[in-house]
Amino acid sequence: MHQTALVTGADRGLGFALCQGLLRQGWQVVAGQYMPEWSELAALEREFPGLLHAVPLDVSSSDSVHAAVGAVSGLVEGVDLLINNAGVNSPTSPRTIRETQDYGEMQRLYNVNALGALRVVEAFLPLTERGGGKRLCFVSSEAGSIGGAERTSWYGYCMSKAALNMATKILFNHLRPEGYTFRVYHPGWVRSYIRGTKNMEADLEPEEAAVPALAYFVQARDDEDRLVMRDWKGREWPW
Ligand SMILES: NC(=O)c1ccc[n+]([C@@H]2O[C@H](COP(=O)([O-])OP(=O)(O)OC[C@H]3O[C@@H](n4cnc5c(N)ncnc54)[C@H](OP(=O)(O)O)[C@@H]3O)[C@@H](O)[C@H]2O)c1
Secondary structure, X not given: OOXXXXXXXXOOHHHHHHHHHHHHOOOEEEEEEOOOOOOHXXXXXXXXXXXXXXXXXXXXXXXXXXXXXXXXXXXXXXXXXXXXXXXXXOOOOOOOOOOOOOHHHHHHHHHHHHHHHHXXXXXXXXXXXXXXOOEEEEEOOHHHOOXXXXXXXXXXXXXXXXXXXXXXXXXXXXXXXXXXXXEEEEOOOEOOOOOOOOOOOOOEOHHHHHHHHHHHHHOOOOOOOOOOEEEOOOOEEOO
């Protein structure tokens, strides 16, 4: 019997590499598909027939999230591991306070990066209740660390990730006593598509970044009663 994972934002970048890694470890994977025109998930579905299910999922839309719950309920018994990976940045993030701020973009980032994960957890709770794993993972960022903040711009992205971190803390307070465990994670600087095109200046290929991420997401720990944000090197970040 395969364990089942759900990964949001799974078309490319880290999300796709997480799906690939999970399938190779014998998991059944539901991949949240946001970019039907991007072909990598379809190829992976052909490589793992019956084990990878691509399901349309826009985490910024409650209608889309609820439609995805309906589709996933017909495919799997329950979800053991939920990985909230979908995220966006904006070309206007680098604007400093001496430039005109782009509040529309900031609201988009907040809706995807912070509210998106909350929407997904809320809607998929019946399925995570049915799964035995009860593991909720959140791909956050060092950019969301208030204690570690050194930037002088990137308001929208940093604030959205700080808000995501707060959401995980409130979820942790409520759901940890019910047996859920949590992972809040900074994946390192990944050669992903978050700038629109693949960022070859970054440190890690998505496949490399997925290795420590999956180890952290999947393995058991003996400190589950403390919510921490860790990075890909296992270092703890201040909230
Ligand atoms: N790359 C880094 O160095 C880095 C560092 C720290 C944290 N992170 C975090 O890592 C996570 C994965 O990002 P990535 O770097 O792998 O970027 P990526 O390559 O852009 O992958 C993110 C995926 O999520 C999709 N997405 C965008 N909006 C969505 C929505 N509303 N619903 C569902 N999916 C949506 C993206 O589609 P589009 O391409 O169409 O937007 C893309 O396919 C994000 O949460 C990001 O904030 C990344």
